[in-house]
Amino acid sequence: MQPLDKLDHKILEMMQVNNTVSQRDIGEAIGLSAPAVQRRITRLRETGVIRQDISIIDPEYLGSPITIVVQVEMETDKVTIINETKERFRKTPQVQQCYYVTGEVDFMLIIMVFTMKEYEALTHELFFNNPGIKRFKSSISMDIVKYGLAFPMPK
Amino acid sequence: MQPLDKLDHKILEMMQVNNTVSQRDIGEAIGLSAPAVQRRITRLRETGVIRQDISIIDPEYLGSPITIVVQVEMETDKVTIINETKERFRKTPQVQQCYYVTGEVDFMLIIMVFTMKEYEALTHELFFNNPGIKRFKSSISMDIVKYGLAFPMPK
DNA sequence: GTGTATTTTGCAATTTTATTTCATTTTTGA
DNA sequence: TCAAAAATGAAATAAAATTGCAAAATACAC
Numbered sequence: 001m002q003p004l005d006k007l008d009h010k011i012l013e014m015m016q017v018n019n020t021v022s023q024r025d026i027g028e029a030i031g032l033s034a035p036a037v038q039r040r041i042t043r044l045r046e047t048g049v050i051r052q053d054i055s056i057i058d059p060e061y062l063g064s065p066i067t068i069v070v071q072v073e074m075e076t077d078k079v080t081i082i083n084e085t086k087e088r089f090r091k092t093p094q095v096q097q098c099y100y101v102t103g104e105v106d107f108m109l110i111i112m113v114f115t116m117k118e119y120e121a122l123t124h125e126l127f128f129n130n131p132g133i134k135r136f137k138s139s140i141s142m143d144i145v146k147y148g149l150a151f152p153m154p155k
Numbered sequence: 156m157q158p159l160d161k162l163d164h165k166i167l168e169m170m171q172v173n174n175t176v177s178q179r180d181i182g183e184a185i186g187l188s189a190p191a192v193q194r195r196i197t198r199l200r201e202t203g204v205i206r207q208d209i210s211i212i213d214p215e216y217l218g219s220p221i222t223i224v225v226q227v228e229m230e231t232d233k234v235t236i237i238n239e240t241k242e243r244f245r246k247t248p249q250v251q252q253c254y255y256v257t258g259e260v261d262f263m264l265i266i267m268v269f270t271m272k273e274y275e276a277l278t279h280e281l282f283f284n285n286p287g288i289k290r291f292k293s294s295i296s297m298d299i300v301k302y303g304l305a306f307p308m309p310k
Numbered sequence: 311g312t313g314t315a316t317t318t319t320g321c322a323a324t325t326t327t328a329t330t331t332c333a334t335t336t337t338t339g340a
Numbered sequence: 341t342c343a344a345a346a347a348t349g350a351a352a353t354a355a356a357a358t359t360g361c362a363a364a365a366t367a368c369a370c
Binding site for chain 1: 159167170171172173174175202203204205206207208209210211212213214216217218220222224241244245248249250251252253254255256257258260262263265267269292293294295296297298299300301302303304305306307308309
Binding site for chain 2: 357358
């Protein structure tokens with residue numbers, strides 16, 4: 001993968017906010033023809049710079065979503081245990097995000113469920129059932145102040 | 156906004172994973188014609204069920220991104236101060252996510268920067284410069300185990 | 311139940327967008 | 341400076357999205 005140039009950055013800048021803009025419009029904005037834009041986009045997808053193209057759904061319309069931030073502390077630092085735990089978090093649909101972090105706790109999770117009953121069941125499945133886990137702390141989100149995926153382009 | 160039916164759910168299920176699938180393909184998968192799918196998608200966008208359509212970029216290709224989970228504790232619960240702080244977090248591009256949570260801390264932030272220098276500058280801007288903030292705790296993410304936005308559809 | 315109004319649908323036609331082809335220009339590296 | 345490789349735009353083609361319209365399905369009042 002060769003390094004990205006200014007034009008790639010501009011394309012990414014536009015598409016990470018709205019990937020339904022036409023190639024013609026992108027081209028016009030950055031001074032390229034539509035086919036040139038198209039080739040760049042194809043390459044960005046093939047090389048994995050663009051990882052995925054998705055619609056973001058407002059979960060409010062699916063019910064009453066509850067977002068919970070969970071801090072997880074492990075008993076051990078054993079790689080096997082850590083990796084197993086990561087895999088389990090990864091495979092759980094309600095786990096929207098998972099970070100393996102430095103400091104007092106080991107994992108930070110962003111979890112989304114529709115009922116507290118569902119969350120309670122989930123804690124059993126994920127935490128109480130996993131002897132590697134020492135303790136966990138849940139904080140309910142009262143407001144999702146920001147939820148974005150747009151990275152600033154380096155200058 | 157009338158409630159979503161099974162077909163809407165299926166459309167959303169597909170599009171939140173890949174919004175470049177053609178309407179014909181969606182239609183085939185769920186037993187509808189392409190125009191019927193198109194009208195539903197238009198409506199889902201207009202009513203805000205689909206909030207945004209984006210490309211997800213792998214920030215590795217932009218440099219060496221550093222993800223930091225920050226817990227922020229406020230001095231006060233005054234609504235004005237809280238709202239000002241929210242607004243500031245919202246407007247900061249490096250703040251990818253911000254949750255206003257219950258518990259010991261008030262905010263959980265997911266921040267992405269390219270250098271520690273940039274982070275240091277950011278902490279001054281966001282925290283040290285804001286008298287409403289009592290303390291903050293940063294945890295560096297060693298591994299983004301999962302980073303998704305796909306909500307399970309209620310049955 | 312019955313009939314009417316409203317909504318949703320599929321088909322066909324149209325428009326817009328994406329993709330391919332190919333000759334030319336630009337860039338890269340010896 | 342020159343040859344090879346890569347990237348580009350114009351034109352042509354292919355694919356996808358969108359619109360118009362008549363028919364079917366659904367909802368609703370009676």
